[in-house]
Amino acid sequence: MDQLNAWFTQLLAGNAIFTANTLGFYWNGLVTTVQLVFLCLLLGIVLAVPLAIGRGSKRWWIKWPIYAYTYVFRGTPLLIQLYLVYYGVVFFNGIQDTIFWEVFKDAFYPALMAFTLNTAAYTTEIFRGAIKNTAKGEIEAARAYGMSKGLMMRRIILPSAFRRALPAYGNEVIFMLHASAVASVVTIMDLTGAAYYVYARFYAPFPAFIFVALIYLCLTFSIMFVFRRLEKRLLAHLRPRGA
Amino acid sequence: MIDLQGYGPRLLEGALVTVELAVLSLILAVVLGLLTASAKLSRNRLIHGIGTLYTTLVRGVPDLVLMMLLFYGGQIGINMLTDQLYYAFDIDIFINVDAFVAGVITIGLIFGAYMGETFRGAFQSVEEGQMEAARAYGMSPLLAFRRVRFPLMMRHALPGIGNNWMVLLKTTALVSIIGLTDMVRVAAEATKATHEPFLFMLPVAGIYLLIASLSEWGFAKLSKRYSTGFGEASEWTN
Numbered sequence: 244m245d246q247l248n249a250w251f252t253q254l255l256a257g258n259a260i261f262t263a264n265t266l267g268f269y270w271n272g273l274v275t276t277v278q279l280v281f282l283c284l285l286l287g288i289v290l291a292v293p294l295a296i297g298r299g300s301k302r303w304w305i306k307w308p309i310y311a312y313t314y315v316f317r318g319t320p321l322l323i324q325l326y327l328v329y330y331g332v333v334f335f336n337g338i339q340d341t342i343f344w345e346v347f348k349d350a351f352y353p354a355l356m357a358f359t360l361n362t363a364a365y366t367t368e369i370f371r372g373a374i375k376n377t378a379k380g381e382i383e384a385a386r387a388y389g390m391s392k393g394l395m396m397r398r399i400i401l402p403s404a405f406r407r408a409l410p411a412y413g414n415e416v417i418f419m420l421h422a423s424a425v426a427s428v429v430t431i432m433d434l435t436g437a438a439y440y441v442y443a444r445f446y447a448p449f450p451a452f453i454f455v456a457l458i459y460l461c462l463t464f465s466i467m468f469v470f471r472r473l474e475k476r477l478l479a480h481l482r483p484r485g486a
Numbered sequence: 487m488i489d490l491q492g493y494g495p496r497l498l499e500g501a502l503v504t505v506e507l508a509v510l511s512l513i514l515a516v517v518l519g520l521l522t523a524s525a526k527l528s529r530n531r532l533i534h535g536i537g538t539l540y541t542t543l544v545r546g547v548p549d550l551v552l553m554m555l556l557f558y559g560g561q562i563g564i565n566m567l568t569d570q571l572y573y574a575f576d577i578d579i580f581i582n583v584d585a586f587v588a589g590v591i592t593i594g595l596i597f598g599a600y601m602g603e604t605f606r607g608a609f610q611s612v613e614e615g616q617m618e619a620a621r622a623y624g625m626s627p628l629l630a631f632r633r634v635r636f637p638l639m640m641r642h643a644l645p646g647i648g649n650n651w652m653v654l655l656k657t658t659a660l661v662s663i664i665g666l667t668d669m670v671r672v673a674a675e676a677t678k679a680t681h682e683p684f685l686f687m688l689p690v691a692g693i694y695l696l697i698a699s700l701s702e703w704g705f706a707k708l709s710k711r712y713s714t715g716f717g718e719a720s721e722w723t724n
Contacts, residue, residue: 318652318698319691320659326674327691330683421548428663435551448559456547456555463546 260450265441272437273458275351279433280423283355284416287362294363295370296396309367316364321357322425328357329429350429358426362419369415373408374400406477413470417463434458493676493686500669501693507589507668508658508697512651514594519601526606537602544599550660556592557585557664589661597654604646609635611642641712648705652698659694669693 251263298309316324332347339348347353377400385395427436438455442448490497525537544552561583571577612635620630662671673686680686 315691315695318695320656320670320694322659322662322670323673323687323691323694326670326677327683327687330677330681330687334677334681334683424548424550425660425663427550435548435554438551439554442554442558448555448562452551452555452559456551459548459551460543460546 260441260445260447261454265437265444268432268437268440269434269455269458272432272434272455275431275436276420276423276426276433277462279351279355279358279426279431280416280420283358283362283423284419286355286359287366290359290363291366291370292401294367295374298367298371299374313364313367316361317368321361321422322428324361325354325357325425325429328360329353350426350431354426354429354431358419358423361422362415365415365418366412369408369411370404372411373404376407377403409470409474409477413466413474416466416470420462420466421459490685490689491676491680491682493672496672497669497676497686497689500667500672501690503586503666503668504658504670504693505697507586507593507661507666508651508655510590511593511597511658512654514590515597515601515650515654516647518594518598519605522598522602523605523609526602527609541599541602544596545603549593549596549657550663552596553589553592553660553664556595557583557588560588585661585664585666589658589664589666593654593657593661596657597650600650600653601647604643604650605639608639608641608643608646612638637712641709641716644705644709644712648701648709651701651705655694655697655701 294309294312297305298313300306329350332353381399381403382395385399390398423433424435426433427439430436432440434455438451442451445451522537522540525533526541528534528537564581564583568579568581571579616634616638617630620634625633658668659670662668662674665671669690673690676686677683
């Protein structure tokens with residue numbers, strides 16, 4: 244450990260900007276960004292699955308509200324949604340006196356809420372498309388086995404739809420990682436927030452932002468790698484034989 | 487009627503800035519995209535490599551980070567350049583980076599990479615037989631490109647261009663963070679002053695939806711036009 248520490252100090256010697264202190268900022272930013280993105284994606288999927296099923300319903304009073312929700316959230320910038328949730332909460336009369344203030348006084352939760360609503364809208368449409376493209380034969384086979392609608396959804400349609408949605412969902416994950424950079428505008432110290440702090444403190448835009456760009460690049464490539472592997476495993480049955 | 491507390495005219499001015507910014511960056515992005523597509527389709531390995539590096543880097547980094555890098559770094563970079571010019575050649579100039587120009591260049595650069603991918607795929611989908619036919623008619627390379635390859639390519643590229651345009655439109659909101667007075671910035675300022683977020687943010691969201699719906703309609707029309715001779719314009723209508 245001492246050796247590592249010495250090596251690290253040597254590496255940072257003669258470097259005014261990337262001190263242990265600022266690297267700590269970047270590290271905390273990385274943790275915040277990953278937490279924010281991971282949580283909103285997880286919550287987004289939980290919301291999107293029932294919404295995607297409902298979006299294909301024959302009843303207009305289920306179908307149309309979901310369509311309106313995805314249309315509005317996909318048609319407006321995430322920044323506006325973030326401002327709406329953040330200021331909507333902060334400027335809500337009397338919220339400071341309620342128990343909710345404990346949760347919402349930290350900008351993390353309003354941001355998480357806005358991101359979740361945003362990604363859920365995109366994910367709903369991705370799942371919706373995948374469900375719609377289920378092969379007729381699979382549904383006929385399930386019916387021939389006498390499966391009920393719920394069982395068919397659970398055992399046949401959803402598993403095959405999730406596989407087909409995988410490439411598009413991978414893009415959505417990367418999109419969300421990049422979109423999360425706007426969290427820095429509502430006082431959250433995510434990766435971009437940390438980079439901005441370092442820029443403002445040292446007035447050194449190139450090191451501050453290029454360094455953070457490289458971190459984002461690494462994250463993007465890792466996500467792409469994971470999804471490639473997943474696709475290879477889960478979509479193996481769709482590849483030509485002998486390949 | 488909604489009372490915008492005197493912010494109405496400024497919101498409209500901001501909306502105009504948003505539209506101008508989006509249209510100008512779209513033009514830049516299309517030009518850059520065509521160049522990138524040709525670079526990526528080039529047989530020259532160096533040019534191909536540069537094209538790939540550009541699209542990979544830009545698509546791997548958040549728009550906001552690139553925007554901050556180019557906007558905050560741009561002024562310092564240009565100052566360093568003009569300083570060098572002064573020392574070396576005794577030329578004394580000062581270039582001030584305008585937030586609007588920086589915004590157009592940044593968004594154009596970002597979406598040039600996405601457009602490049604769209605155009606590359608579209609160029610590859612044009613049947614070679616069509617170009618052979620054009621050559622057999624004795625068309626010059628330029629004429630063959632203008633009359634045959636480009637219109638055929640556009641049919642495949644339009645859905646992608648439409649998607650990119652929708653994303654680009656929403657990305658323009660980010661310029662409000664680096665100090666450009668578009669409608670999002672006006673709304674944010676008004677919100678902070680009056681503590682009424684919904685009063686200002688909802689109309690702005692409505693304008694974005696309006697522009698998005700109008701362009702969806704416009705792209706459907708264009709798609710029909712470029713699909714002449716290919717039956718239904720089914721690609722765009724989903």
